[in-house]
Amino acid sequence: MGTRRPRIIAALAAVSLAAACSPGGDGGDGDTTGYPEQNITIVVPFSAGGPTDTVTRMIADPMAEALGGKIVVQNVEGAGGTVAAGQVAQAEPDGYTVLMHHIGMSTAPALYKDLGYQPLEDFATVGLVTEVPMTVVARPDLPPATLADLTAYVKANQDKVTLANAGRGAASHLCGLLFQSAAGVKLQEVPYQGTGPALTDLVGGQVDFMCDQTTNTSGQITAGKIKAYAVTTPERVKSLPDVPTTTEAGMPQLQVSVWHGLYVPAGTPPEIVQKLSGALQKALADQAVIDQMAELGTAPVTAADATPETHRAHLEEQIETWGKVIADAGVQAS
Numbered sequence: 001m002g003t004r005r006p007r008i009i010a011a012l013a014a015v016s017l018a019a020a021c022s023p024g025g026d027g028g029d030g031d032t033t034g035y036p037e038q039n040i041t042i043v044v045p046f047s048a049g050g051p052t053d054t055v056t057r058m059i060a061d062p063m064a065e066a067l068g069g070k071i072v073v074q075n076v077e078g079a080g081g082t083v084a085a086g087q088v089a090q091a092e093p094d095g096y097t098v099l100m101h102h103i104g105m106s107t108a109p110a111l112y113k114d115l116g117y118q119p120l121e122d123f124a125t126v127g128l129v130t131e132v133p134m135t136v137v138a139r140p141d142l143p144p145a146t147l148a149d150l151t152a153y154v155k156a157n158q159d160k161v162t163l164a165n166a167g168r169g170a171a172s173h174l175c176g177l178l179f180q181s182a183a184g185v186k187l188q189e190v191p192y193q194g195t196g197p198a199l200t201d202l203v204g205g206q207v208d209f210m211c212d213q214t215t216n217t218s219g220q221i222t223a224g225k226i227k228a229y230a231v232t233t234p235e236r237v238k239s240l241p242d243v244p245t246t247t248e249a250g251m252p253q254l255q256v257s258v259w260h261g262l263y264v265p266a267g268t269p270p271e272i273v274q275k276l277s278g279a280l281q282k283a284l285a286d287q288a289v290i291d292q293m294a295e296l297g298t299a300p301v302t303a304a305d306a307t308p309e310t311h312r313a314h315l316e317e318q319i320e321t322w323g324k325v326i327a328d329a330g331v332q333a334s
Contacts, residue, residue: 035095035272036069042098042262045084046166047194048075051213055130055260056100058292062283067275077193080169082108082115085263089117093265095272098126102260104169106318110326111169119315126262127277127306128314129284132298133233133257134175135217135243137226138209139202147229147249150209151183163187164198164210168331171258172198174322175211175232177329182253202226213258214239214297231297232256239297259318261311273308281306 042060044053056073064071076084081104091097105119117123136147144150154161163180165173172195180187192198195212202210203225214231218239221228230249231237246254262280264273283289284300293299304310 035275036067038069038096040064040067040069040071040096040098041074042071042100043084043088044073044075044100045077045081045104046075046170047077047196049196050166050194051132051215051258052100052102052260053196054215054296055132055293055298058289059129059280059283062286062289063276063279066279066282078167080104080108080111080167080173082112082169085119085123086116088263089122089265091265093124093267093269095264095268095276097265098276099123099263100129100260101263102258103171103174103318103322105261105263106315107169107174107322107326109319110323111331113332119319120312122266123263124266124268124273125308125311125315126264126273127280127308128301128311129260129262129280129306130293130298130300131257131259132213132215132296133231133237134171134211134213135221135231135240136175136179136209136211136229136246136254137202137217137221138229139205139207140225140227141205142208142227144229147244147246147251150229151251154183154185154187158185158187161187161209162190162207164190164192164202164207166195166198167191167193170195171213171256172211174325175254175256177331178254178256178325179211179251181329182251199226211256215293218295218297230254237297239295259314261315277306277308 042056044056046052060071060073076087081101085099085101088097088099108115144153163176165176190207195216198210199212199216201207214237220226221240228243230246231243232246232254236245281303284306290300
């Protein structure tokens with residue numbers, strides 16, 4: 001994640017400050033030597049089978065092994081991830097309820113007037129996990145052959161073309177907003193409870209096109225079940241070498257990737273946060289995880305990025321960035 005150099009510098013400063021202020025090496029006064037003594041639940045705010053769920057299940061077992069416990073993955077869908085986030089914010093801050101969320105954690109404050117929680121106040125960051133490219137994909141029989149053709153097609157058929165997403169604030173929704181802005185169109189959006197069911201309907205031809213993460217689309221693209229127009233990153237994705245970037249395809253404005261991170265409720269003992277972060281770092285260094293992510297067009301972040309300090313710095317920057325984008329787009333979720 002080379003674009004995060006300023007944030008890494010800030011994170012290192014935060015680490016140094018924390019070390020200077022800490023009275024001891026374990027980061028807290030509580031006795032957590034037995035943690036975990038029960039199952040840990042990682043809450044995923046989207047449907048099973050979707051990209052965030054896929055990433056979570058990749059790291060769950062290696063993290064559990066590193067912690068010497070068991071991790072259960074629970075899917076809690078609704079409202080672009082805010083239902084699950086709200087539940088975790090209110091959970092007991094004991095390290096047994098963890099949230100896996102993506103870029104939506106940084107967009108929610110701008111999208112929702114009555115959010116019910118504040119990402120920087122009601123959560124402690126554990127560490128970043130991965131940054132996933134997105135793809136612009138369509139039902140296999142949609143006529144356009146290239147991204148330029150798709151742009152012309154949607155301009156000529158604005159009242160007919162359907163753009164699927166996983167709900168307001170979801171990564172697919174944000175990517176769709178950027179596409180519409182770049183193309184100068186306003187399309188009929190079809191929200192789903194997660195990109196898993198949206199992709200199913202795309203394969204079945206019930207909707208025309210969408211943006212979705214490579215962790216969800218790579219297999220469908222290579223199998224020829226959906227049509228791929230572009231990846232939304234500066235460089236091509238290794239798992240999809242024949243799919244051009246949006247810049248190559250003539251839409252450089254459409255640049256977005258989806259970062260994921262782990263959170264616990266604010267007030268969770270620092271030593272537990274550090275144990276979770278250490279387990280995350282070990283999981284991301286696991287060769288099986290590295291290989292699985294590579295097959296889906298992504299990679300684990302570095303150990304330096306999988307820390308509470310770097311994660312928080314990135315969250316702060318992303319809240320500011322997306323706040324401006326969403327305000328300019330005039331988008332509001334109920």
